Amino acid sequence: MRRVGMLLLVMVSFLFGAPAGATPAPPPVTLRVLSYNIHTGIGTDGVLDLARTAAAIRGTGADVVALQEVDVHWAARSDFRDQARDLADMLGMRAFFAPIYDLDPLTPGAPRRRYGVAVLSRFPVLHTENHEITRLSTQDPDPAPRPMPGFAEAVVLVRGVPVHVYSTHLDYRPDPTVREMQVADMLRIMSDDRGPRLLLGDFNAPHEAPALAPLWTVLTDAAPGGGTYPAQAPTTAIDFVTVSDEVRVRSASVPETLASDHRPVLAELSVPR
Template identity: 50%
Template sequence: MKKAMLFVAGFVALLWVSLSPSYETYAVQGSSQLEETTVKVATYNVAAGRGTDGAYNLERIATAIENTGADIIGLQEVDVHWGDRSNNDNMVALLAERLDMDYYFAPIYDFDPAGEGEPRRQFGVAVLSKYPITNAANREIARLSTQDPDPVPKPAPGFLEAQINVNGAEVAFYVTHLDYRADPIVREMQVADMEEIMAAHTYSILVGDMNARPDAPELQPLFQKYADAWNWSIEEDGYTYPAASPDRRIDYVFASPRIEVHSATKMSSQAADHLPVIAEVSLIEGSHSYNLEGTEWLVDHFIEHGDIQGTETSTLLHNHLRALNYYKEQEKNEKLVKHLQGMTVLLDYEKEKGNISNKAWEELSSDIGYFTEKWNQ
């Protein structure tokens, strides 16, 4: 009975805000002219520059990256002055210079120099981008060190977070390299840590070598929360390892459901022991959801993390979204705009009551303003 009363109350409130003449529509400055940019994002485990022949050849890696056509690419197993196996090169700086891309490096291991006056020895993950990296950080997740003779799982760096501005769309780009051991316990901890970090950003892409196949239980939280780009591939499998004769899929591109994925592919190459995975996505200036499903995901995300509180508030927002999806299917733009305006009133009202955080209000209002302009033309 309580649920039924709440449902009725929700629709009464929904009707009131939709018909209220006293709303002020949230406006997105110039939203009718917002730029939508299609980019290629990729992941590539470069095996410290060593190909399937075992030889170090950084130019071969650079050519492979070039051939992916990637605008933004996450790299794993990157050496920076690590040792003889990679010529003591700063691999990421050399690749960035060769490819004319911005970069950020996040070491997993950071050791003292081999000799006095020499640079520090580092190994980790990196991002290369044709678009400006506006901010970046090396975040900690659980790790079981390969350099410690008696390791225990503990927080350690090597989870890369970069804010990248793609023609006015600010996307959080994450690069990871998960534990390789057969026992999944460390990967399970790592996924939980990554989810906690990524929760701060709702317009995000995660790439990396997960060292686990798609059916691995420890990866399921990622599949449940984010869009696996390979679902948009026309290829039969996404096998990426070993490069000479791939028989498993362990390299992934995940995107927030707010971001439109168009396609995904892998590229044959012997430059490293993994194959690169490439996805084509669209990013909207202002970091807006590309469809109502993205906004619904955003609402659920804020509910999960306490930015939207109260069962009644959640019900009212979901009722609005159901109505919007219905009228979108019916192609009734006038009704769509009216309900979007009603949702703006609801967001303002619930924010005033303290049921919606400033962050949730800003992002949801921005989405609603974008769709209002889009369907009011």
């Protein structure tokens, strides 16, 4: 009789929901994320203005931001400033910077010159890693594809939920060969992780590009429905927020701003606990 009673309880739960007194499943958490190629803080007017970049980010209300084209003591174009730290300070966020290039300073005793991608977060960051993917260097006179750093991963604790956030900047050249390698590398790295995963960045190719096709077998494009480049009058969407299967996209948009030569992509997500 006890077994019959248990079977009846399972059937009732299946048909009518959990029995009275059962603990309901916790609600999902809401997360606002932004992907933004900041063009080292230089706007469409050719003026360096990192405060303007910060204002553009602040206006979106984003909790987590994936940045591309970030200078850290890199060159005169950005006043040799640490842009990742400066933006984090202006926004009251935590920063993880992942250099693609890490070069000797121009003058002895100066900080190393670095350029790459970053993740900013309002939430605690549990773990960070700068992964290698295939790249064709812009700093070598005779480059060949090889593993290089600059694929950023930050595990962000969003109201008790660990979320893997990746920031990437894929190859810009018309030949898609290196991008195809980079997509394969990123998918391999991401496959080692479990739970909610968000891949954000400048892919330098539109959604329908064959080089990106493998991404859509495991990730969903937030698909805001607007172009991101060039910022003045976008003709193509090459900047992305993409999510793993368990994450739901509640809304997505392309905020209008001329603080960079790209427009950012903003998405509001629902992440299960």
